[in-house]
Amino acid sequence: MDSASPEPQANAPLAGSPSDFLKNIVGKKVKVRIGSGVDYHGQLTCLDGYMNVALEDAEEWANGRVTARYGDCFVRGNNGEYVCVLEQGLRLAFSLSQSVIRSRRLGWG
Amino acid sequence: MDQLANSTLAEPLDLVKLALGERVFIKLRGERTVTGILHAYDAHMNLVMSQAEESIHIVDVTDDGQALPPRVEKREVEMLFVRGDGVIMIAPAP
Amino acid sequence: MLLAQQLMFSFFKTLTDQVITVELKNDLSITGTLKSVDQFLNIRLDGISVEDPERHPHMLAVKNCFIRGSVVRYVRMQARNVDTTLLEDATRREAKEGKK
Numbered sequence: 156m157d158s159a160s161p162e163p164q165a166n167a168p169l170a171g172s173p174s175d176f177l178k179n180i181v182g183k184k185v186k187v188r189i190g191s192g193v194d195y196h197g198q199l200t201c202l203d204g205y206m207n208v209a210l211e212d213a214e215e216w217a218n219g220r221v222t223a224r225y226g227d228c229f230v231r232g233n234n235g236e237y238v239c240v241l242e243q244g245l246r247l248a249f250s251l252s253q254s255v256i257r258s259r260r261l262g263w264g
Numbered sequence: 265m266d267q268l269a270n271s272t273l274a275e276p277l278d279l280v281k282l283a284l285g286e287r288v289f290i291k292l293r294g295e296r297t298v299t300g301i302l303h304a305y306d307a308h309m310n311l312v313m314s315q316a317e318e319s320i321h322i323v324d325v326t327d328d329g330q331a332l333p334p335r336v337e338k339r340e341v342e343m344l345f346v347r348g349d350g351v352i353m354i355a356p357a358p
Numbered sequence: 359m360l361l362a363q364q365l366m367f368s369f370f371k372t373l374t375d376q377v378i379t380v381e382l383k384n385d386l387s388i389t390g391t392l393k394s395v396d397q398f399l400n401i402r403l404d405g406i407s408v409e410d411p412e413r414h415p416h417m418l419a420v421k422n423c424f425i426r427g428s429v430v431r432y433v434r435m436q437a438r439n440v441d442t443t444l445l446e447d448a449t450r451r452e453a454k455e456g457k458k
Contacts, residue, residue: 189352201273209276213355225289225355229279231309234352281453284446292431303442304449307456310366310399312445314437343440345366345433347399350383 177202177238184241185210189234193217196241197228206232280305280354287357288313292350295321299357300344309348316344365452369445370395376439379409380425381432386414388423399427 180199187195187208197210208230215223273279288302300313318339324332379389380401390403402424408417
């Protein structure tokens with residue numbers, strides 16, 4: 156994630172800070188991994204500063220298969236490990252671990 | 265103050281707000297799920313629900329380490345407060 | 359930020375002197391009369407009994423207790439002690455406050 160060099164348009168989510176990345180992926184199909192190894196795949200409706208996430212047309216994945224489907228779902232931020240983009244062949248992952256560590260330091264965790 | 269439409273969510277908590285008075289399905293730490301009618305929530309995801317049914321998904325292990333098929337223990341509670349730190353996921357009940 | 363915690367605190371204050379059951383994260387369930395609650399949702403219970411005394415014999419001699427809010431998993435209460443319409447209105451009001 157080098158923000159110093161100018162980025163081509165196709166790599167827009169690469170540019171800038173983690174929060175720029177998160178702003179750029181709203182509306183995309185994402186995978187949210189939670190601590191227990193369960194994944195939620197769905198279209199990212201919105202997220203907030205606590206990494207709370209709202210997904211549309213969500214699938215719950217565990218042990219390599221879909222275990223549930225939800226039209227809408229809310230995932231509580233503290234459980235998140237990372238968010239990554241599934242759409243458009245982008246393989247970007249933004250690790251939440253740093254923010255988890257930071258929030259623990261701040262006493263939110 | 266009006267939102268553009270009900271479906272435009274400005275922040276994830278709005279999804280929970282839309283579920284007030286409705287039946288919701290929640291996943292908690294410790295392989296627990298609860299369905300119930302949502303009456304209150306806050307920023308910590310502390311919840312108050314009525315007509316709640318809790319399911320605990322238990323996988324028993326035999327003495328020689330074999331996992332038995334999972335079983336579900338159910339409990340009904342007429343009014344339940346759920347502490348937010350245990351909440352993993354909230355969705356409108358199917 | 360302080361306002362964000364006010365809702366559940368106020369909710370528990372309306373339950374004072376009612377009998378509630380507090381289920382802890384270690385699976386211990388304690389039933390008793392709610393004497394007081396604070397902003398951290400710490401709870402003071404009077405006249406307590408435990409659900410499974412054989413598993414928790416050390417609790418038999420205890421008549422009242424203070425429960426740290428963070429160890430609570432659930433609190434069970436009677437539905438007739440709760441005005442759900444009032445609660446939903448208060449929740450919407452607080453959600454609005456939080457955005458300002």
